[in-house]
Amino acid sequence: MEWMPSRRRRWFEAPCHLCRLDTLDPDGLCPDCRREWRAALGQPRCRACGLTLAAGDGTAETCAACVGRASPFERVLAAVDLNPPVRALIHRLKYRQDFSVLPLLQATLADAVVADAAAVGVEALVAMPLHSRQRRRRGFNQSWLLAEGVARATGVPLLRHGVRRLRDTGSLTALSASARRATLRGAFVADGALPGRVAIVDDVFTTGASARALASALRRGGVESVAVWALARTP
Ligand SMILES: [Zn+2]
Ligand SMILES: [Zn+2]
Incomplete structure (x- = not known):
């Protein structure tokens, strides 16, 4: 999905939330920080505990620790x-x-x-x-x-x-x-x-x-x- 919190551009530059460089972008991140922010998203995670899945978990939906464990x-x-x-x-x-x-x-x-x-x-x-x-x-x-x-x-x-x-x-x-x-x-x-x-x-x-x-x-x-x-x- 496209990353677009708001389609409105700011009228004035304001400091980036993370590096404080001025930016016009509506989500408040400069292009470099947005790239970094996005890179941290969308990682495959365990359905039961929310932790990121390790390479060894393969295509499993739960991590090794959660397999067979009842979850509320x-x-x-x-x-x-x-x-x-x-x-x-x-x-x-x-x-x-x-x-x-x-x-x-x-x-x-x-x-x-x-x-x-x-x-x-x-x-x-x-x-x-x-x-x-x-x-x-x-x-x-x-x-x-x-x-x-x-x-x-x-x-x-x-x-x-x-x-x-x-x-x-x-x-x-x-x-x-x-x-x-x-x-x-x-x-x-x-x-x-x-x-x-x-x-x-x-x-x-x-x-x-x-x-x-x-x-x-x-x-x-x-x-x-x-x-x-x-x-x-x-x-
Ligand atoms: Zn920044
Ligand atoms: Zn888990």
């Missing part, structure tokens, strides 16, 4: 690995409220999932919820903003109500996998009318503990199939 997800799809440029742009959005990078991040995720949206027949998107306190602190939910872009590109509606985060779990990055699971137990509730097939939209997929906890809540709420669409996968 219909599929895990990530647009790109959490490489330094992607990490920097997500950081700018989340912690510096730099919304100029949002169209690029939205387009990157939307382009990666548009084919899957049709193939899987996803009926609704669920943005990974933040706890209300966390949302107030940040002022927005970055996953929600990404999901809005995906909804526009795919035509799949974004659920506005019915899924909540009950507990402010804080940052989970320093916790072990089992500690994450314990912290997240009962953290989400799905109490709205939910369709059978949904996709969770998240900015970063690391151990998948949050997505798993949310998927269990969705299943208790009647959802049959849960996919995960993440902008970036921690390699």
